[in-house]
Amino acid sequence: MDKIHINGIKTYAYHGAIQEERVLGQYFITDLVLHVDLTDASQTDDLTATVHYGEVYNLVEEIVKGEPVSLIERLAGKINAALFDRYDKIVEIETTITKPNPPIDGNYESVAITLHGKRESSWQ
Numbered sequence: 001m002d003k004i005h006i007n008g009i010k011t012y013a014y015h016g017a018i019q020e021e022r023v024l025g026q027y028f029i030t031d032l033v034l035h036v037d038l039t040d041a042s043q044t045d046d047l048t049a050t051v052h053y054g055e056v057y058n059l060v061e062e063i064v065k066g067e068p069v070s071l072i073e074r075l076a077g078k079i080n081a082a083l084f085d086r087y088d089k090i091v092e093i094e095t096t097i098t099k100p101n102p103p104i105d106g107n108y109e110s111v112a113i114t115l116h117g118k119r120e121s122s123w124q
């Protein structure tokens with residue numbers, strides 16, 4: 001399947017399981033891989049034949065800046081659900097949420113999760 005990538009959406013927000021994160025906030029990086037058949041768009045040169053990545057960016061920003069949640073897994077779940085709801089053309093999504101600076105002592109680059117969502121078939 002063809003893919004659309006949106007890389008490194010950097011958003012300041014207040015998600016987290018501990019109080020410090022809810023008060024101080026931190027940056028969250030969102031990376032998306034959208035599985036979409038791009039055959040029509042590649043032949044017709046028509047934006048309506050694909051998924052507009054600018055619109056997806058705005059939707060993701062709105063969700064990440066929205067109501068705080070405890071887990072980045074839940075944040076990715078909200079993003080995947082909203083994208084499946086908005087775009088019939090998306091059949092699978094891999095959403096990676098990274099915290100570059102979580103409040104955890106140690107030597108590491110960052111922490112992240114990837115949530116892989118598949119559209120549930122509606123004909124069974």
Ligand SMILES: Nc1nc2c(c(=O)[nH]1)N=C([C@H](O)[C@@H](O)CO)CN2
Nearest residue numbers: 016017018070071072073102103104
């Ligand atoms: N798998 C996860 N582990 C943890 C998360 C999370 O969202 N997913 N969150 C936290 C805290 O919010 C962390 O940032 C600081 O303790 C801990 N583990």
